[in-house]
Amino acid sequence: MKRRTLRPGGSWLIAPWSRWRARRREGTHLLIVTVIASLGICLASWPTDRPWYWGTRLGGALGLGLLGLHCLLCLTGFSGDEALLPLCGYLCALSLIILTRKSLPLALRQLRWILLGLGLIPWAALPRRWTTLAEYRYLAGVVGFALLLFTALFGKEQGGARLWLAVGGGQFQPGELVRLLLGVFLAAIFSENAELFAHPTARVGPVDIPEPRYLVPLLIMLVLFVFVLVVQKDLGSALLYYSLFMCIGFAATGQMGYLVLPGILGCIGGSLALAAFPHVRTRFDIWLDPWTSALGPGYQIVQSMFALANGGWFGLGLGKGYAHLIPAVYTDLPLTILGEELGFAGLLAALAGQFLLAGRGLAISHRCGQEFLRLLGISIAVGWWISTFLATGGMLRLVPLTGLVTPFVSYGGTAMVSNLFCLGLLLNISRQELWQT
């Protein structure tokens, strides 16, 4: 395949036709996303008293942001993936449709965060040596841990878990940032010492393990992370970070041991946590039987199940459901609203979007020739998929409800901005210059 690179010099403002042509599929799909967003918000406003024109305003703003970014990528001759941006735009559109159901100010705030995140994408995506991030691996680990500890000690408690830090007038959720920092840390450690981690040199009982000198700091870090999270009652993030470790270990070494051993240890740890922490126990009991506490702690999940059942195959129609009355539905269970108003078909469409985005991210990462970036990309894509699975699985009672956010769909500024930044990183990783030869 012919490599397209940014040619230095010359006027890049008047781009040759070939640059626009090269990304025409992205452009087309972004237009479709704009239409979906505008139409969806219009339709969702129709049965309520809200004027319909907010649909074109919100959808148009989202479309302008996405298409503006698309133009920038075209003009700079960017050679990265064309599917990521439309997929992410599609999920953002769903998010805006869902939020319009609750209140317009909420949707407008979310739109602001989306546009801010889109503004970060060129910085992350355009050619830049992100490999230097690997040099700050220990800094990333320490800062991540400090953030967690700081939140656990001084954070604001909201909805039973202490996840928020007040900064200035606003508040932000460090957990999302920590996920990225942890990804950097793990990717750097594993890419640096892949050989060492792949070939065991020591023995503990019946199990061969890699050189303890390299393994032990990693394990200490992991245990500290997870412990802080469990104490802080953020089980979803604990599970997410733990499985990220397993997945990156496996991706770097290709050894099943990194999945099996931590898997077994995780089960033991989970049972211990179940016995030791009452709040873990409560979550677990609600998962097994929400009906006994249907008017108490199980209220949220029971109501969500009702809403899903009301949806049926094709839903009640946008704007006609009652799921928006469920507490914390915008952050915890946004897809419930989609499931009620657009039914099984709508839920399937949203899940397909998440599935394709994560799958695309993984494919891109595997194509990358640079080991650190490859692992970083995997940590981002797998992280998205795990949070989608845990959040949606919690809604569908496949797993206990964890309070994780659904990437790009849940309401939340920190999550949206950091996820869009991650998308930028993935776009960067997908550049043809980095392809494996």
Add this chain to the structure above:
Amino acid sequence: MKRSRFWPCVLGIGFLLLVGGAFYWQVWQRETLAYHPLNPHVQHQRRVVKRGRIWGSHGEVIAESIEGLHGFRRVYLGTLSLAPITGYDSQRYGVAGLEKAYDSILMGRDYPGRSVLGILGQGLTKRGVGYDVVTTIDMSMQRSVEMLLEGRKGAVIVMEAKTGRILAAASTPGFSPNDIDAHWAVISTDGDSPLFNRAFAGFYPPGSTFKLVVLAAGLASGKVVMESSFDDPGAISIHGYTITNSDGTDKRSLSLTEALALSSNVVFVRLAQEIGSDAILDMARAFGLGQKPPLIGGSVGSGRIPTDELTAVELAQMAIGQYNVAVSPLQMTLLVQALANEGLMMRPTLVSAVHDPVSGKVWTNPPEPIRQVVKAGLARKMREALAVTVQRGTGRQAALPHVEIAGKTGSAENPQGVAHAWFVGMAPTAEPEICVTIILENAGSGGKVAAPLAREIFRVYFNGIQGAKH
């Protein structure tokens, strides 16, 4: 190693699990959750939406919603025996019967037509009024049937022969669906199961009425004709198992017409042996036994016919309707309807139209043929034999002086005690207008109990028609 199948598998399995979960809650478990008493959506809808009315065929209101202090409330003006068919609409116990089958239309949630524009328009607007449902039930006929039943346990269906429209459907004992929440404890625990819709979902051994299937199979096979004669020694022994005629013995040779009229067990066992079980079961399936009738407007059961290889004894028992066959009154009605309509079975219809009280638009369910079960000539011959049954045979008590009635009785032995009394019939024989099916649970002989009831129902129908003409 690095490009292994591992990651696609992790993603794919996760995706399938999520989709499976969504399917489970949204489609599989929908019924239980959507009508769950704690579901606030349902309660809210029931209070704020004016649910559509259910009409009788002549404009009588069977059910309507009336606004009260706490939103809308359902009021029923039908009869007790119709309640198991139309069902109920309860805040606490959900919906049943016709109320359930047409719930989404009565609530104005679904668009009754097929036009894409209409469906889209429905999706965009919020309706506060449901659609009205017009049934085929003739309330005066329904009341007469209920009166004639005199509180006996059982079911009656009266169907128009040419169209498959159900003019009356009674299941007794019935109940009053008004304020069902208050009376639920009594109604739902009653030993006579008043909530149970015997007419569409009650299954009984067919007894001698099954001989119609055997006879049709025999005639269709071409091995016998109506005039073929069979010896009837009064009893027949198969591998040591003896089947006798129910009315004692009569040692002479009978034609098939006479055998049907006298309901000779021996002759029909012989006929079954001659044509074999496959022909009989094929004919039973053609008549729709063992399958759910494609009824518009209610939930039906499929019943049962034997599926595996039959022994000689089992075949003999099946020939007289006493082995592993269970049929609903609705299925038997369709069987005689096919015979009455020159062999063409029509789709059973309880709902003739849906009406939009806001725009005045009407969507109708025109009569719809299902399939040609037997040839027209065969159906006519069987009708003639059935007329003989009413004139001179077991169905004598069903005869009326001015209308020729054709019908068959049955007395189905069952483990619950005295036989169930069956009568299936139609009138007039030459050009049937209506079909009637009667089952009276544990009431005794069909000829003595069900046939007189059939006569009175025919009398009401034909006198009513004559009265209208004058």
